[in-house]
Amino acid sequence: MAPRFLTEREPERGVPLAVIPGVWRVVANNPGPMTYHGTNTYLIESEDGVAVLDPGPDDPAHVEAVITAGGGRINRILLSHGHRDHTGAVAKLRAATGAPVYGWNPSVNPDVENDHPLAEGDTVAGLTVLHTPGHAADHLCYATANGVLFTGDHVMTWSTSTVSPPHGDMAAYFASLDRLAGRADRYYLPGHGPLLGRPEGFARALLAHRKKREEAVKAALRESPAALADLTAEAYPGIDPKLRAAAERTMLAHLLKLAAEGRARQVNELWGAA
Numbered sequence: 001m002a003p004r005f006l007t008e009r010e011p012e013r014g015v016p017l018a019v020i021p022g023v024w025r026v027v028a029n030n031p032g033p034m035t036y037h038g039t040n041t042y043l044i045e046s047e048d049g050v051a052v053l054d055p056g057p058d059d060p061a062h063v064e065a066v067i068t069a070g071g072g073r074i075n076r077i078l079l080s081h082g083h084r085d086h087t088g089a090v091a092k093l094r095a096a097t098g099a100p101v102y103g104w105n106p107s108v109n110p111d112v113e114n115d116h117p118l119a120e121g122d123t124v125a126g127l128t129v130l131h132t133p134g135h136a137a138d139h140l141c142y143a144t145a146n147g148v149l150f151t152g153d154h155v156m157t158w159s160t161s162t163v164s165p166p167h168g169d170m171a172a173y174f175a176s177l178d179r180l181a182g183r184a185d186r187y188y189l190p191g192h193g194p195l196l197g198r199p200e201g202f203a204r205a206l207l208a209h210r211k212k213r214e215e216a217v218k219a220a221l222r223e224s225p226a227a228l229a230d231l232t233a234e235a236y237p238g239i240d241p242k243l244r245a246a247a248e249r250t251m252l253a254h255l256l257k258l259a260a261e262g263r264a265r266q267v268n269e270l271w272g273a274a
């Protein structure tokens with residue numbers, strides 16, 4: 001079964017929007033074919049202040065909106081992963097608030113330095129850390145004690161995620177999806193797109209979708225060796241040209257996974273069955 005993706009109207013910009021009790025989001029003004037309406041910057045009420053999860057892109061108006069929304073109480077900056085649409089604003093927000101930065105070390109973004117490296121199972125701002133590599137090697141999800149999971153870009157509610165080597169890893173992505181599928185969360189709050197209530201089955205459907213794609217790739221390789229661009233065109237017919245490069249990266253991730261498993265190999269420019 002294909003995952004059922006959500007849509008939403010363009011959210012109001014520059015203001016905190018209530019998501020669930022104690023959690024707000026400010027949607028950055030970086031809409032696009034990979035980011036939907038923009039990056040969700042979450043403000044999360046904790047015992048001793050407000051944690052900001054994913055400061056968003058380097059956009060002064062967005063940083064200002066987040067600072068205003070924090071009401072002088074921002075005391076931690078948490079990162080889901082190092083991609084720039086989530087971390088471009090880190091330096092400005094840290095400088096303005098003095099809040100330390102928490103994330104996985106090393107970040108996939110050389111410009112990001114975590115003041116406090118996080119490990120699997122750590123607790124920060126009342127949230128439990130899950131290391132969920134795949135979309136990016138440094139990807140973290142954060143779970144509340146009452147069933148809310150901040151899923152970052154590992155699981156988005158409006159679209160599938162890209163997996164771009166070398167930081168993106170398809171085998172790790174499969175494992176991290178399987179991990180979410182085995183949990184009993186009540187809400188997913190993603191890095192892009194609206195909240196998903198009752199998410200049971202969603203991660204499982206994403207995984208099934210990927211496995212189906214992998215089977216299609218294997219079948220194509222058995223037919224005849226082919227170049228990455230041709231395999232991508234076959235797998236994504238009629239794709240929006242703006243998304244073609246990302247689709248090609250994800251196809252490469254599938255091929256590298258199959259190669260690591262001894263089921264595909266590359267000879268010169270062509271990929272074939274092993």
Ligand SMILES: [Zn+2]
Nearest residue numbers: 083085153191
């Ligand atoms: Zn993102």
